[in-house]
Amino acid sequence: MNVRRRLIPTAALASATVLGLAALTACSSSAADDKDGKLDVVASFYPMQYLAEEIGGGHVSVTNLTEPGQEPHDLDVSAKQRGQLEESDVALYLKGLQPAVDDAIDQSGIRTKVDAASLTSMEKHGTEVGGHAEDHQGEHDEHDEHAEEGHEDHGHGHSHEGSDPHIWLDPVKYAEVAEGVGKALQKADPDHAPTYKKNTAKLVEKLDGLNKRFEDGLKHTKAPSPKVFITTHAAFGYLAERYGLTEEAISGLDPEGEPSNKRVKDLQKMAEEDGVTTVFYETLVSDETAKTLAKDANLKTDVLDPIEGITKKSRGDDYIEVMDSNLQALRKALGAK
Secondary structure, X not given: OOOOOOOOOHHHHHHHHHHHXXXXXXXXXOOOOOOOOOEEEEEOOHHHHHHHHHHHHHHEEXXXXXXXXXXXXXXXXXXXXXXXXXXXXXEEEOOOOOHHHHHHHHHOXXXXXXXXXXXXXXEOOOOOOOOOOOOOHHHHHHHHHHHHHOOOOXXXXXXXXXXXXXXXHOHHHHHHHHHHHHHHHHHHOHHHHHHHHHHHHHHHHHHHHHHHHHHHHOOOEOOOOOEEEEEOOOOOHHHHHHOOEEEEEOOOOOOOOOOOHHHHHHHHHHHHHHOOOEEEEOOOOOOHHHHHHHHHOOOEEEEOOOXXXXXXXXXXXXXXXXXXXXXXXXXHHHOEO
C-alpha cells in the first residue's frame, strides 16, 4: 500500500469539526455537578482516555472501558460498564473501532456523546502487496457535504464502515480530534472552560512537536523508495500516508486475522525486492506470525506499538513517549540518517 495524501481544504476540516460538535447534547449549565465537582468522562480505550486526561486535568474523572493489556477490538461491554455509562456526563469513543461500545453508547442516556471519528476525516487503506488505498476524494466530498448540512446526530450521520479507525497514530489527525474534544468538554462543563481551552492548546502544541519529529526523523533514509515496513495488522496506514511510507500488513485491520499462505509468500518476495529489514509486531497481540515470517525471510523483528493500551511492556508511559519509541524503531528499520 503506497498511498499519496490528498490535502483537505481547511474549510472542510472546520466544517467536519463543527458537525461533530453540533451533535453534542450537553446541558447549558455545567455537567460537573457531582459531589466531587468533577466531570465524569467514560473513554472507550486508551487514546480517548489520554485526550480526556490531558485536556480535563484535575477537573475530570476518567474511566476507561478497556482494561490495560486488553485488545480493544475484542471488548464486550459488561452490565457494570453500562451502568457507568448511564451515570457519566461524557462518553468519548471512536465509532467503528469497538462495535460493542458503539451499541452501548447509542443505547445510553448519557448527556454528551463525542465520536472522535466525526472530528477528522476518515479514510480507507488497503493491505495487499503492491496495493493502493482507494481513491478518497469522493469520500471526502461526501464528508464535506454532510458537514455543511450540519446534521444534529451526535456525529453518527457519516458511515465510517470500512474506514481505517486508527486515526490517533497520525499526530495531525489526533490533534484535530483533540481540538474537538476540548470544545466538547468546554460545552459540557462551562465553569472550567478556560482550563480546558488552555490544556487543549498545550496538547495540540505537543502533538505538533511530535509531528515535526516524525517529519524530520523519516525524511532521509537508506531504504529505497517506496519506504516499506511490515506490521502484524494494518494499524499504521494514516502514519504511513502522513510521512511518505508504505505499510504492508500481514493481516488486515483485524489484529487477530490469519494471513493466507499466498499472503506470506508475497510478503517474503516483496521484502527481498524492496530491501525490507524488519518485521514489526505489537505488545497486545501474539508475535508468533511476525516472528515466523521474519525467520523464514531472514529478517529482524522489533515492536511498533499501535498504542491501543499502555502496559508494563510498553516502551513509554504515555502516548507521546510510545510514539517517540515508534519513531526510533522506524528510523532504525529504514536506515534513517
